[in-house]
Amino acid sequence: MSxxxxxxxxxxxxxxxxxxxxxxxxxxTLICGGPGSGKTLFGMEFLVRGARDFGENGVFMxxxxxxxxxxxxxxxxxxxxxxxIAAEKLAIDYVHIERSEILxxxxxxxxxxxxxxxxxxDSVGAKRVVLDTIEAxxxxxxxxxxxxxxxxxxxxxxxxxxxxTVITGEQGSGSLTRHGIEEYVSDCVILLDHRMxxxxxxxxxxxxxxxxxxxxxxxxxxxxxxxxxxxxxxxxLGLTHKADNERVPTGISRLDxxxxxxxxxxxxxxxxxxxxxxxxxxxxxxxxxxxxxxxxRCLYLAFEESESQIIRNMKSIGIDxxxxxxxxxxxxHNVRPTVFGLEMHLVIMSKLVEKFSxxxxxxxxxxxxxxxxxxxxxxxxxxxxxxxxxxxxxxxxFTCLISGSKDVDETEVGVSxxxxxxxxxxxxxxxxxxxxxxxxxxxxxxxxxxxxxxxxLSSKGVQLTDxxxxxxxxxxxxxxxxxxxxxxxxxxxxxxxIDGKKREFETRKLAAEAQIAQIRSAAGTGKGxxxxxxxxxxxxxVAERTADRSGSPEAC
Amino acid sequence: MPGGRKGLLMSAIKTTTEIxxxxxxxxxxxxxxxxxxxxxxxxxxxxxxxxxxxxxxxxLKGRYELEIIDVYQQPELAREAQVIAAPTLVKHLxxxxxxxxxxxxxxEPILIRLAVKNES
Numbered sequence: 001m002s003x004x005x006x007x008x009x010x011x012x013x014x015x016x017x018x019x020x021x022x023x024x025x026x027x028x029t030l031i032c033g034g035p036g037s038g039k040t041l042f043g044m045e046f047l048v049r050g051a052r053d054f055g056e057n058g059v060f061m062x063x064x065x066x067x068x069x070x071x072x073x074x075x076x077x078x079x080x081x082x083x084x085i086a087a088e089k090l091a092i093d094y095v096h097i098e099r100s101e102i103l104x105x106x107x108x109x110x111x112x113x114x115x116x117x118x119x120x121x122d123s124v125g126a127k128r129v130v131l132d133t134i135e136a137x138x139x140x141x142x143x144x145x146x147x148x149x150x151x152x153x154x155x156x157x158x159x160x161x162x163x164x165t166v167i168t169g170e171q172g173s174g175s176l177t178r179h180g181i182e183e184y185v186s187d188c189v190i191l192l193d194h195r196m197x198x199x200x201x202x203x204x205x206x207x208x209x210x211x212x213x214x215x216x217x218x219x220x221x222x223x224x225x226x227x228x229x230x231x232x233x234x235x236x237l238g239l240t241h242k243a244d245n246e247r248v249p250t251g252i253s254r255l256d257x258x259x260x261x262x263x264x265x266x267x268x269x270x271x272x273x274x275x276x277x278x279x280x281x282x283x284x285x286x287x288x289x290x291x292x293x294x295x296x297r298c299l300y301l302a303f304e305e306s307e308s309q310i311i312r313n314m315k316s317i318g319i320d321x322x323x324x325x326x327x328x329x330x331x332x333h334n335v336r337p338t339v340f341g342l343e344m345h346l347v348i349m350s351k352l353v354e355k356f357s358x359x360x361x362x363x364x365x366x367x368x369x370x371x372x373x374x375x376x377x378x379x380x381x382x383x384x385x386x387x388x389x390x391x392x393x394x395x396x397x398f399t400c401l402i403s404g405s406k407d408v409d410e411t412e413v414g415v416s417x418x419x420x421x422x423x424x425x426x427x428x429x430x431x432x433x434x435x436x437x438x439x440x441x442x443x444x445x446x447x448x449x450x451x452x453x454x455x456x457l458s459s460k461g462v463q464l465t466d467x468x469x470x471x472x473x474x475x476x477x478x479x480x481x482x483x484x485x486x487x488x489x490x491x492x493x494x495x496x497x498i499d500g501k502k503r504e505f506e507t508r509k510l511a512a513e514a515q516i517a518q519i520r521s522a523a524g525t526g527k528g529x530x531x532x533x534x535x536x537x538x539x540x541x542v543a544e545r546t547a548d549r550s551g552s553p554e555a556c
Numbered sequence: 557m558p559g560g561r562k563g564l565l566m567s568a569i570k571t572t573t574e575i576x577x578x579x580x581x582x583x584x585x586x587x588x589x590x591x592x593x594x595x596x597x598x599x600x601x602x603x604x605x606x607x608x609x610x611x612x613x614x615x616l617k618g619r620y621e622l623e624i625i626d627v628y629q630q631p632e633l634a635r636e637a638q639v640i641a642a643p644t645l646v647k648h649l650x651x652x653x654x655x656x657x658x659x660x661x662x663x664e665p666i667l668i669r670l671a672v673k674n675e676s
Contacts, residue, residue: 093635095638095640096638097638097640101652101653101654101655102655102657103654103655103656103657103665103666104656104657104658104662104665105645105656105657105658105659105660105661105662105663105665105666106604106607106658106659106660106661106662107600107658107659107661108600108641108642108643108644108657108658108659109595109600109641109642110640110641110642111595111596111627111641111642112593112595112627112634112639112640112641112642112644113640113641115595115627115628115631115634115642116627116631116634116635116639116640118631119631119632119634119635137640140640141640141641141657
């Protein structure tokens, strides 16, 4: 039957993708997890989104928190529960069970609970029900045998009613729930996990089972923030992105020239490595500026500097980013890496990308992430991030600090193979000064310069100039300038010498021509006499000799 | 609804029982306000009603109010009284509030709690 496959969308971002459309419609789903793992929030968000976005009203039956507390707690998450209650889209029934008040005196059932639930469902015409946490009954009802039988009946009854139910359960040791209620809820079980890794909290979600449908089986990181719950299925990416032929200018015209004349590919990943103070952030700022100049958006994720610090620093090289921030074309997200776990960073970054939909994302620098995870973890995070950016066609620009002692072709996080374009900026120390040079180490799919360029940070931004390549080797900075002026001097001297020689020949030529002319005129007067002819011949021979010496054959 | 009473549970019951014992023997006129919640007129409900009436007549004659509520007819009352099981006998007065779940076929715990056993 088609009913087996129909699903109810939760509206929780990301979860509907992992589950292939949502929770099983008209069936109960068990959400289990430890204390503080977000079970109640998940339940409430399921109802609020249902009522607000999908026109499906809901009933929240709370066994733990009072309805007034619930309203207050969720108001801070932007869920206006009292508004929904007033509009009769949501009903909350707080079931208070006080063990000390209850005494068993014979046979009973939980019909009272059924009636209350049924009454609440009918009062708002609910399609969604949350029972939070039904296991509280185990501490309140003395007869566990009856309770288990009644729970089984309850879930069957809910199925018959056709309401999509979320049941939360406290995780037990060695079992999904403390009282084993997962055996009654066999359609869908989702486990929420909240664990500490090196003093950093990480939340993960896993679909333990989902009968009758395929689903993502990994652990997915999720986030609880002011928008509620969000799951990011960033682990399930493949290499299926389309390659774009469009180019994104780098913001530095000489660099564009080095990259086949047009800049980076749109949707490609770019890595800039370099030791401290080589100008990696300046390259990033150029890209950000040129992106915003075209009216596109740029997201700048900074792990080292604050927003105002970056803006101030970039002003010093003539890049004013402030106007773009005001126009909301440029968004900074500045956070220390140690604030969250790696997964959380990925989730937050992805969420920002989703919200802001930029065409360029800058992460400055990725090397800082190593402080909260090992190389493998950082690489895995970045791989997933790069993949998700590629799928969205977003150009991703990463800077990476490398220590001076390391080989330039090696990044600490080992991500260079992921990148499409890799630019290395280095400093060369000679004659008591450090000069920056830039290489394009690789750039997939385009003709790119194999030559080194000197990289100058001026008040007009980054400028690239040719380095001096000559018999004295590759020279940069003042050595280049000195060598260039020496070269100019030498050239001037050489030209002067040539000019002098030319002038000398010119003078000699003129003298020779004058002589020839004189002889010719003399020969013309003594024509016809053998004596003069002979003398003329001799003169001519003399003239020829002179012409040979002066190197001007036309003299004859 | 008494909420933060758990910690005082034992002592509270004990003192109250003692008070009731005293009160019951001294005056014999302590009023009992009881509600019996049943779910429809099932055999179990009928049995519970019968047992409740018998109990009241036998031990609390002349000093009780017993209200019988069908939760199907008045679900909002079940909600107000925080009833989850059926049948449930709720003792509103005298304090503390108490819920006896079941068909009242085992009157022993009720009698202890109602502090009327000694009286009989």
